[in-house]
Amino acid sequence: MSDLETFRVETRAWLEENCPPAMRQPVRSEDDACWGGRNAKFSSPDQKLWLDRMAARGWTVPDWPKEYGGGGLSPAEAKILRGEMARLGCRSPLQSFGIWMLGPALLKYGNEAQKQEHLPKIARGEIRWCQGYSEPNAGSDLASLATSAEDMGDHFLVNGQKIWTSYADKADWIFCLVRTDRSSKHNGISFVLFDMASPGVSTKPILLISGYSPFCETFFDNVKVLKENLVGELNKGWDVAKYLLGHEREMISGMGLGDTAKFLPETALKTVGRDEQGRLDEPVLRGRIALFEVRAAAFKAMAERFMDELKAGKAHPAQPSMMKYYGTELNKARHELIMAAGGSDALEWESEASKGGAAPRAWLRTKANSIEGGTSEVQLNIVAKRILDLPSA
Amino acid sequence: MPLFLDDEQTMLRDSARAFVGETAPVSHMRSLRDAKDPNGYAPALWKQFAEMGFTGILIDEAHGGSGLGAVEAGVVLEEIGRNLTPSPFLATAVGAVEALNAGSAAQRERWFPAILAGDAVAALAIDERAKHRPASTALRAERSGNGFKLSGTKRFVTHGHVADLLVVAARTAGAAGEMDGITLFAVEKGAAGLQAKPERLADASLAAAIDFDGVRVEADAVIGEIDAGWAPLTRVLNGVRVGASAELLGVGAGAMDMTVGYLKERKQFGQTIGAFQALQHRAAHLYSEMEVARAAVLKAQQLLDAGDARAEEAVMVAKAMAGLATTLAVQEGVQMHGGIGMTDEYSIGFYMKRGRVLAEMFGDADYHADQLARRAGY
Numbered sequence: 001m002s003d004l005e006t007f008r009v010e011t012r013a014w015l016e017e018n019c020p021p022a023m024r025q026p027v028r029s030e031d032d033a034c035w036g037g038r039n040a041k042f043s044s045p046d047q048k049l050w051l052d053r054m055a056a057r058g059w060t061v062p063d064w065p066k067e068y069g070g071g072g073l074s075p076a077e078a079k080i081l082r083g084e085m086a087r088l089g090c091r092s093p094l095q096s097f098g099i100w101m102l103g104p105a106l107l108k109y110g111n112e113a114q115k116q117e118h119l120p121k122i123a124r125g126e127i128r129w130c131q132g133y134s135e136p137n138a139g140s141d142l143a144s145l146a147t148s149a150e151d152m153g154d155h156f157l158v159n160g161q162k163i164w165t166s167y168a169d170k171a172d173w174i175f176c177l178v179r180t181d182r183s184s185k186h187n188g189i190s191f192v193l194f195d196m197a198s199p200g201v202s203t204k205p206i207l208l209i210s211g212y213s214p215f216c217e218t219f220f221d222n223v224k225v226l227k228e229n230l231v232g233e234l235n236k237g238w239d240v241a242k243y244l245l246g247h248e249r250e251m252i253s254g255m256g257l258g259d260t261a262k263f264l265p266e267t268a269l270k271t272v273g274r275d276e277q278g279r280l281d282e283p284v285l286r287g288r289i290a291l292f293e294v295r296a297a298a299f300k301a302m303a304e305r306f307m308d309e310l311k312a313g314k315a316h317p318a319q320p321s322m323m324k325y326y327g328t329e330l331n332k333a334r335h336e337l338i339m340a341a342g343g344s345d346a347l348e349w350e351s352e353a354s355k356g357g358a359a360p361r362a363w364l365r366t367k368a369n370s371i372e373g374g375t376s377e378v379q380l381n382i383v384a385k386r387i388l389d390l391p392s393a
Numbered sequence: 394m395p396l397f398l399d400d401e402q403t404m405l406r407d408s409a410r411a412f413v414g415e416t417a418p419v420s421h422m423r424s425l426r427d428a429k430d431p432n433g434y435a436p437a438l439w440k441q442f443a444e445m446g447f448t449g450i451l452i453d454e455a456h457g458g459s460g461l462g463a464v465e466a467g468v469v470l471e472e473i474g475r476n477l478t479p480s481p482f483l484a485t486a487v488g489a490v491e492a493l494n495a496g497s498a499a500q501r502e503r504w505f506p507a508i509l510a511g512d513a514v515a516a517l518a519i520d521e522r523a524k525h526r527p528a529s530t531a532l533r534a535e536r537s538g539n540g541f542k543l544s545g546t547k548r549f550v551t552h553g554h555v556a557d558l559l560v561v562a563a564r565t566a567g568a569a570g571e572m573d574g575i576t577l578f579a580v581e582k583g584a585a586g587l588q589a590k591p592e593r594l595a596d597a598s599l600a601a602a603i604d605f606d607g608v609r610v611e612a613d614a615v616i617g618e619i620d621a622g623w624a625p626l627t628r629v630l631n632g633v634r635v636g637a638s639a640e641l642l643g644v645g646a647g648a649m650d651m652t653v654g655y656l657k658e659r660k661q662f663g664q665t666i667g668a669f670q671a672l673q674h675r676a677a678h679l680y681s682e683m684e685v686a687r688a689a690v691l692k693a694q695q696l697l698d699a700g701d702a703r704a705e706e707a708v709m710v711a712k713a714m715a716g717l718a719t720t721l722a723v724q725e726g727v728q729m730h731g732g733i734g735m736t737d738e739y740s741i742g743f744y745m746k747r748g749r750v751l752a753e754m755f756g757d758a759d760y761h762a763d764q765l766a767r768r769a770g771y
């Protein structure tokens with residue numbers, strides 16, 4: 001048996017032994033996922049057990065180096081682990097902006113002290129992070145941000161406002177873009193980290209169309225940030241920001257992978273029924289579902305290819321934009337179809353049968369996929385300019 | 394196995410790209426068309442394909458081929474597609490070779506040397522109606538002496554009028570619509586009662602309607618088992634469907650490259666039209682569709698080569714997705730070229746025509762989506 005085959009067999013056995021059955025079910029709702037943090041709430045003892053077991057192996061972040069709490073796996077081993085988890089239906093043990101976004105940026109741009117301080121806590125789910133990028137007047141045009149950080153010698157004094165900060169009210173720390181030089185748009189931005197419990201930080205939740213309020217307006221009033229918390233060079237934060245965005249887009253594109261191959265037809269069969277030949281008794285809907293599943297299966301192959309190319313250093317640096325664009329548009333189309341398949345069942349907002357309106361709320365949530373992390377229009381701009389090399393106006 | 398070409402496959406692609414691009418660019422197809430070439434391909438070019446080793450890609454080494462797989466055949470087909478090269482490669486080097494690989498040693502010995510040498514051309518006689526429905530095969534094969542007598546009509550047989558070998562799906566039992574009772578035959582050129590009527594298609598290629606008027610074949614013409622032809626037919630169809638997907642990708646990629654090139658060149662309103670965001674977004678969307686299709690095709694090729702049980706469904710996804718993406722590529726291609734895109738003199742319209750033919754061949758996106766839905770039970 002090759003080393004990789006041995007690894008696969010051992011991994012499978014370990015997962016079978018250690019992943020509690022309850023953690024092999026799809027995540028049912030926002031509260032059902034594990035986000036960790038100082039005030040971590042676990043929906044069940046199994047959820048905590050699963051996190052602790054995976055973290056102990058470094059498998060919350062399988063391809064990070066071991067010294068920072070990772071699993072030290074090679075790309076091929078990490079692919080096997082993902083494949084085996086998918087095969088058993090294992091949940092990811094931890095949802096985390098730290099894992100998806102900040103971690104990769106720190107691995108590349110952080111100094112040794114920052115890596116030692118922050119990465120293991122991310123890997124173990126001890127500190128929950130939020131992302132302070134967008135401002136009321138800086139969304140798609142992110143680099144026009146205004147939140148300022150004034151140099152006070154040993155520390156910065158941060159003032160300003162962020163908006164759309166997901167989970168700002170639940171996060172422990174923030175990675176934040178601040179303006180340290182007003183004379184240059186892109187070269188006057190710095191990337192800093194600070195504790196959300198610092199004096200001068202306040203948050204105000206915003207209610208969404210889904211009825212949830214997972215994100216906030218975030219205000220900074222003379223917040224003191226020690227200089228050791230500057231990541232990368234002063235005024236060069238835009239490089240860190242963009243690198244992190246690439247990872248955010250890669251993560252969001254994963255939404256395109258939601259697996260409805262069974263769920264969608266089953267939902268429609270329940271509401272519509274079968275014709276005499278046993279097929280879904282609504283040929284147009286059947287055709288829409290079938291063609292959607294073709295795209296979904298093709299995108300799954302694309303996601304695999306993208307990961308393989310990324311790990312092998314062969315991916316175009318702007319490819320995450322294409323993945324983000326396609327995956328999120330696909331996910332919106334999927335939920336549009338789930339609503340169509342569900343009929344009036346899928347419109348119920350509060351009933352027990354509808355699990356508290358899980359379908360319409362999820363449908364509404366996906367409409368943000370093509371906005372958050374950079375809109376679809378912005379991704380298309382990037383693909384056009386950086387991959388297709390089309391000229392600027 | 395990572396989902397990108399390995400070093401050897403990349404080398405093969407580079408040499409196929411250079412070879413096909415130099416010896417058979419779009420102008421080659423145009424000159425055959427203008428001459429109303431009655432063969433539908435250039436035998437001299439087919440010989441060169443053989444010399445390059447392309448015709449033997451799927452033939453194993455023991456028979457003098459290179460024993461490679463669907464990925465490598467696809468690499469060649471993509472370049473054929475990119476250059477709109479008229480070639481019997483798909484039907485012969487993929488379809489017929491896959492059939493013979495499922496056949497007898499005698500059949501392989503009879504045909505492989507000629508295919509390897511570029512001396513033989515083969516055709517697949519499967520469809521009988523305007524839409525691809527292999528299970529509906531109705532052409533009858535009745536036992537007669539120690540052989541069979543074939544009666545019926547096949548359609549959309551590319552290279553059928555020049556083929557030395559016809560791979561024919563016939564019904565030896567059961568009724569149209571059933572998978573059981575189909576038998577695959579190897580029928581040689583010149584058999585009595587065989588008549589091929591070539592028709593020129595929209596893309597200038599030739600496809601024949603073939604009448605079988607009591608065509609007699611010996612028992613050794615059976616490929617695989619009598620009444621159990623669905624298995625070898627599936628093998629053939631998997632090969633040519635994924636192959637047609639690769640050729641489609643080439644057509645789509647060729648159209649997209651032309652279009653993006655044109656966007657960088659053409660000026661209107663005092664700027665290059667590629668600077669208009671309305672066109673940039675459409676070009677970027679097209680790129681995304683093509684990339685996703687490319688991944689689906691490679692996935693199907695790799696699963697086929699690995700003998701994986703999921704290969705057949707992956708092939709259906711690939712054919713459907715490549716059809717959708719390439720259709721978009723050629724339509725956007727013509728549109729973004731404006732008036733010049735509608736002229737015969739410019740090539741983008743040729744891509745549109747070839748794309749349509751390939752999208753239809755061996756089942757279009759609707760057919761494959763429907764098959765996937767049936768398999769999934771809805």
Ligand SMILES: Cc1cc2nc3c(=O)[nH]c(=O)nc-3n(C[C@H](O)[C@H](O)[C@H](O)COP(=O)(O)OP(=O)(O)OC[C@H]3O[C@@H](n4cnc5c(N)ncnc54)[C@H](O)[C@@H]3O)c2cc1C
Nearest residue numbers: 131132133134139140164165166368371372373374375377
């Ligand atoms: C659910 C959700 C979670 C989020 N979480 C966070 C978070 O945690 N942290 C954070 O910092 N931010 C977060 N965001 C903010 C998100 O990144 C921004 O909303 C996004 O970048 C768009 O900015 P905007 O809302 O200001 O829209 P605008 O930039 O005002 O865009 C409005 C419209 O104009 C279009 N547009 C703008 N510029 C162009 C252009 N050049 N070409 C073509 N079209 C253009 C856009 O595509 C869009 O359709 C989140 C957003 C959502 C919806």
